[in-house]
Amino acid sequence: MSIEADQIYDIIGPEGFKSLVAGFYERVAADDVLRPIYPEEDLAPAERRLRLFLQQYFGGPNTYSIERGHPRLRARHMPFKIDQAARDRWMQHMGASLDEQDFPDEVKAIMRDYFEQGTTFLMNHHPAEGGMFTTKRENN
Numbered sequence: 444m445s446i447e448a449d450q451i452y453d454i455i456g457p458e459g460f461k462s463l464v465a466g467f468y469e470r471v472a473a474d475d476v477l478r479p480i481y482p483e484e485d486l487a488p489a490e491r492r493l494r495l496f497l498q499q500y501f502g503g504p505n506t507y508s509i510e511r512g513h514p515r516l517r518a519r520h521m522p523f524k525i526d527q528a529a530r531d532r533w534m535q536h537m538g539a540s541l542d543e544q545d546f547p548d549e550v551k552a553i554m555r556d557y558f559e560q561g562t563t564f565l566m567n568h569h570p571a572e573g574g575m576f577t578t579k580r581e582n583n
Contacts, residue, residue, distance in 0.1 A: 451501035460501075466544075471486065472486055525568060
C-alpha cells in the first residue's frame with residue numbers, strides 16, 4: 444500500500460507533528476544562521492504556526508487557514524533573507540528532527556521530499572544574481 448501526503452496526519456497524529464516541530468525549534472533556538480530570521484523573542488508562536496501548517500498540508504484540520512488565511516508561503520517569507528545557507532541549515536535541523544521520530548519510513552520519505560522542495564522554493568536571495576528579484580542589465 445502506498446501512502447499519500449494527505450494521509451500522513453492520520454498516521455502520525457497531532458502528537459507526531461508536535462514532536463517533529465518541537466525538535467526542529469530546539470535546534471533553531473541555538474542556531475546562528477536561522478535564529479535571527481525569527482522575529483519573536485519566544486519561538487513558541489512560530490513553532491505553533493509551523494505545526495498547524497504542516498498538519499493541514501499533510502491531511503489534518505485546516506486550523507492554519509482558518510486563523511491565518513491562505514498560506515502564501517513565498518509572500519510570508521519574503522521579508523526574510525533566505526539564501527542557500529539558511530535553506531540548508533533549515534533542512535539540516537528538520538532532517539535531524541525527522542530522523543528522531545518513530546514514523547514509518549515512507550512517511551519520512553514523503554515529508555523529507557516536501558521539505559526539500561519547499562525550502563528550495565522559499566529561497567529569495569541568490570548572491571551571484573544580486574538577489575532573486577533584482578533586475579540586472581548589461582551595458583552595451
